[in-house]
Amino acid sequence: MRLRRESRSHSPRKRRTAVGASAPVGPDRLRIALLAFVGVVLLLGGRAAYMTLGGIEHLDGLEQRSAVDGELRQRGSILGADGRELAVSVEAVRVVATPYQVENPGRAAVRLAGVLGPHTGQSAAEIERLLSRRGPDGKLSGYSVLATVRPDVAEKVLGLDVPGVYLEPATRRVYPEGDLASQLLGHVGRYGEAFGGVEARYDEALSRGEDVRLTVDAAVQQRLQETLAKTVAEYDARSALGVVLRAEDGAIVALANHPTYDNDRFASAPAWMQRNRVLTDPYEPGSTFKPFTIAAALEEGVVEPESAFLVPDAIPVADRIIHDSLPHEARRMDLSEILAESSNVGTVQVALRLGGRAFAGYIERFGFGEPTGVDLWGEDPGRVPEYREWSGSSIGNIPIGQGLTVTPLQLAAGYAMLANGGRGVRPHLTGDEGPGPRLISRETSDIVRGMLREVVESGTGRLARIPGYTVAGKTGTSQKVDPETGTYGDEYVASFVGFAPASDPEYVVLIVVDEPQGSIWGERVAAPAFREVMSFTLSYFNVPPDRGRVKEVTP
Structure with a gap:
């Protein structure tokens, strides 16, 4: 006969003894x-x-x-998209x-x-x-x-x-795949209480004995975790995060935090490791935010795809001087070149033409500063200053991804919008969702997508190229704020986020590496990890190549 768990009750009960006995069994x-x-x-x-x-x-x-x-x-099981059991209850x-x-x-x-x-x-x-x-x-x-x-x-x-x-x-809760998606799944404790993740979010349904099937694919999740672990080891980084989303509707195909832990040994993992940092730990996105500046200016009509700017290597903004990463002579750059070379100065010039008030409105429209609505508890909304809080120099740092924070999940959702024709998505782990509201026109989406393809073809993202596929994306290298001084310190976050095939995007992949050593640049640290995860995902789901083979670039 099947073991089942009684539904929750908060009413007091008298203590029973075994049949025919007046005291507990000896x-x-x-x-x-x-x-x-x-x-x-x-x-x-x-x-x-x-x-x-x-x-x-x-x-x-x-x-x-x-x-x-x-x-x-008996508590219901948590299943992957392929039916693999990720969390089950066994007799105990x-x-x-x-x-x-x-x-x-x-x-x-x-x-x-x-x-x-x-x-x-x-x-x-x-x-x-x-x-x-x-x-x-x-x-x-x-x-x-x-x-x-x-x-x-x-x-x-x-x-x-x-x-x-x-x-x-x-019954006893076990996690057959060990450390697979630990932070995502959450944990069931000794008394049957759910801690975080899917276990907590869907506790009511699971407690009724209902199974919960996720959009997460175990094979892609495994490859993402392996890639993050390898990248952390190679660059002696503090940690790394990764997300794979379906571009059309925001379904979460994989979501990983490294270091991770075996959920069957939950109590031995430190609290920071138990957090699903993809949605709880916002950070300054750096240059990966620049495409949203370009998209806002195009959508507002203050620039055209062929618009060009005379770009020096530094520009004063209020009391600050904004520099490009490398010194160069002033030269004429169009929007595609500004993104491909990740020019801070060029991006700020575009933002100045758009204006701070209008740009602040687009940031809000794109969903930054608000929870994505993912079906998990504990999401941080990030920190985006309201326009009335902007200083004179805000127009010089926010457009290049400084002075605001986003979560990795927010950023991945934003790139899904850029990829899918301009419709917002709600990242989700269960069920099916249709296209979200239109945030930018399809024309603007197509233009920015083409520019991001050039970033990979000829700009800073060349190490993200995948033979047989067109790829679009953006590198990011952002300085971390020292929590003690409130100023930028000596540690960096390297990242890459992009989508493929660029001609008809299917998947978005984001990689964030915290405090890499030896190299701090997103194009060197994070882009190869993106390439590995995206290449596996496209092959695993039999996405047909959309171009002839591209010569692979090696470090």
């Missing part, structure tokens, strides 16, 4: 019951069997997982204690840690705290969950014959 009788339980499992070839061991009840505000009509309700046994019945918590904890520790990672000190748990009244508790383990481990616990420690049937 160790000898419990051993017999557990052996019978294991025997039935074996006889049924691994099918679930239910036994009530000690009749544990809902005490001290903990959620009960007890029998309902002879079954336990919960090791529980009645602290006021435990005679020597310290000694008992040492004995229990010898059995539980290798499977749960718990120390004797942690177990002793659970064995000594007290209620709101300060008295020793009547119920404390120690661990949820496999039946064979529970049998060893039973063999310890520790007074006040007994068992109840339960």
Whole structure:
């Protein structure tokens, strides 16, 4: 018979005892019951069997997982787009204690840690705290969950014959793919509580036993994680992030944070590593923001695709001097050249023609400074100064991606809009969504897409080229703000975001590398990682090549 989990209840219950008994089941009788339980499992070839061991009840505000009509309700599974199981619940046994019945918590904890520790990672000190748990009244508790383990481990616990420690049937959440999409999936804790990710966002449906199928493809997710890990190792970087979106509707095909962790060892991962930093940690996007400046100016009609500017290597803006990354003589540059060479000065000249008030309106229209609406909790909206907060120099730094922050997910969604004909997208993990509202004209989208293709063909993004496909994208190298001084420090973020095939975009890929060493430039650090992930994605989904082979550029 199938194990199911009871629905949540917050009403108090009286404590039950086993049928025909006036006190909790003793160790000898419990051993017999557990052996019978294991025997039935074996006889049924691994099918679930239910036994009530000690009749544990809902005490001290903990959620009960007890029998309902002879079954336990089992939490639904989380499935990838290809049907692969990413999170499942399996039959298990919960090791529980009645602290006021435990005679020597310290000694008992040492004995229990010898059995539980290798499977749960718990120390004797942690177990002793659970064995000594007290209620709101300060008295020793009547119920404390120690661990949820496999039946064979529970049998060893039973063999310890520790007074006040007994068992109840339960389910245990496992993550068959180990560290795959850990931050994205979230985690289910010892008491059945959901922490972050899909587990928390869809907790209600999963708790009802419903499966949740994601848009994430496990194979693309695996390649993204492998690529991020390799890039971090190569450049001795602090961390890296990546996103793969479907350009048409914003479906999340892969989303990864590195370093990552095994979700079955969730408690051992530091808090910063558990965060899904793709949507919780905004940063200054740097040059990857420049295409939105160009798109706004084109859409407003203050420039034409053939508009050209006399671009020096520096320009004063209020009390600041804006420099290009390399010194050069003043020369005439059109919009495509300004993007291809990532000219700060040229981009600021375009923004000055557009005007700060109009540009601020377009930034808001493009969705920056607001949550994307992704179906996950904890999204940070980023920080975009309202126009009334702009200083005289804001028109010199915001157009080049400084003085505002965005999340990687916001930036990827923005590039999906540039790629798909100008319609906004809502990144999502489940279901199907149609095209969003139009944010720019198809004509403007086509023009900017062509310019971003030139960035890859002949500009700073040449290391992102993929044989057989046209690719469009933009490099980014942004200085990090020192949190102590509030000024720019000596650390950088290298990034690349783009889409392919450029002639009819299918996928958007974003790569962000935090604090790379040896090289800080997005074209060298992040563009090759983009190429690897995008090349795999196009091949995996059988996207036909849209051009003859392009000679691959090597570092």
